[in-house]
Amino acid sequence: MNDTPVQDRRFRARRQAGRLLSGGRPQTVREALADLAGLADGPLTPDEPVDMYGNGIVRTLERRTAELLGKPDAAYFPTGTMAQQAALKTWADTHGPVVGMHPLAHPERHERRAHQVLSGLRSVPLTGAPRLPTAAELAVLDEPYDVLMLELPLRDAGFLLPDWAELEALYDLAERQGRPVHLDGARLWESAPHLGRTLPEVCARAGSVYVSCYKSLGGHSGALVAGEEEFVRRLRVWRHRYGGNLWQQWPAVLSALAGLDRELPRLPGYVAHAKVVAAALAEAPGARVHPAPPHTHQFQFWLPHPAELLDEAGLRQAEEQGVALFGGWREPGPQPGLSMTEVTVAADAAGWSAKEVTAALQDFLALL
Structure with a gap:
């Protein structure tokens, strides 16, 4: 209502x-249920038991998303806020708790600063300009940080993206400084045309990539974080700690799989x-x-x-x-x-x- x-x-x-x-x-609830039921006879739902604590169809979505992003594995989360926190907290375990992010970034503007209040992380503003930071700005930034978070596209600045050369320069700088890059890619799915590269190329040098299941794909809810197998293994520990290891999630996961087929x-x-x-x-x-x-x-x-x-x-x-x-x-x-x-x-x-x-x-x- x-x-x-x-x-x-x-x-x-x-x-x-x-x-x-x-x-x-x-849609009304009746219409949404009818759409979901219409997927039952399609190619997305093999005759198998419903998921239990992240197996079955959840793993199908995780593996498919990881492949689309060019990463070895991925973990599914019921919300993007939880996914972001778990990813940054996982990096904090190995690199430190200070995250460089834009002041307009989603965790700062739309997640009630949960990364600070709940997860004990601290953010460093990368630039005051309403756009993605440049490598030149970060090279002279006088406040240290441990993880570089880039929101692609930067929604509150107008869904802005860098060009490919600018993104490569940011990856180069992070590599020289020994800092992992986390992509807040809630809307990354539609960013490839502007960057002129495939999604695996865009994500190749990022240590972790968060994507939404509903913002562009039209799924009911949910998000995923993709990365190396060891990172995702650690990520699942934080997913459990944050309460994201749900008993069953097949309706949302099924709609996300349909989104990959239809909307992507x-x-x-x-x-x-x-x-x-x-x-x-x-x-x-x-x-x-x-x-x-x-x-x-x-x-x-x-x-x-x-x-x-x-x-x-x-x-x-x-x-x-x-x-x-x-x-x-x-x-x-x-x-x-x-x-x-x-x-x-x-x-x-x-x-x-x-x-x-x-x-x-x-x-x-x-x-x-």
């Missing part, structure tokens, strides 16, 4: 809309189409797309209007015209009335042409 009347209204408005531009159509091959197309959508949105008066062009299939879209008015216009357009362009808006900066929404170009946006995006945005702005 939704928490507020506004959330309930948004749920109903997006469900009844005939066309959606950003994100996907929300589509992501390059989403990334390409995001550039078309972003360019059309940027034509609106006072609008700004960041980054331009987008690095992945997600980007920030800014308009010079109060968030409350933009939210109401979006709900009215969905209810009255059957068109849902955006999710929620917020005013994150110091300038009142300058609002931002995050746009996710996925399956529902695939049929939108640039002209259709422009026309729908004009209708949206007319409702302000």
Whole structure:
């Protein structure tokens, strides 16, 4: 059940809309159960017992993910927050408890600083700029750290990625300094097109890689951390200590496997189409797309209007015209009335042409 009347209204408005531009159509529990049941007769579910404490279908997902990322093994976690903590804590056992990360990184902004409060780790800010740090910045950083964490892409800075040369320079520096690299790759799946390399190439020099099962793949929940076999063996110890060794996890794991089959091959197309959508949105008066062009299939879209008015216009357009362009808006900066929404170009946006995006945005702005 939704928490507020506004959330309930948004749920109903997006469900009844005939066309959606950003994100996907929300589901009822009945619909989600029907989708899950529909996987029972597919190729993903061999006639075997359900998993118990991480065997069976869980190991199938772990092995498949490790192969996709070019790593020997992987461990499944019920949440990404737990996965991040376990990975960093495992590195702390062998290298030290100080983690170099961006101030906008997910553990700092969206995990209630659990790495510090629960895990006894300490973070060092790598740069104050709203982008990934450069190797030159880290080479002269005067505060020591033990593990280098890179969020690819850096979500709160606009889903930003470095270019390949910049990433290689960061790997080179970490190698010279003897520091392992942990990739916060919750959205790594869609990063390969911008970097111009395969996922195994992107991950080859990282000691550990965290990926989400639902942020881009559309699974119900869960995450994985991939790495060398000895690292993953130690990682599973911390998974147990943090309470992640669940009795059964097959529904979430099954949906993640379906995501690898269905969504992973589509992501390059989403990334390409995001550039078309972003360019059309940027034509609106006072609008700004960041980054331009987008690095992945997600980007920030800014308009010079109060968030409350933009939210109401979006709900009215969905209810009255059957068109849902955006999710929620917020005013994150110091300038009142300058609002931002995050746009996710996925399956529902695939049929939108640039002209259709422009026309729908004009209708949206007319409702302000």
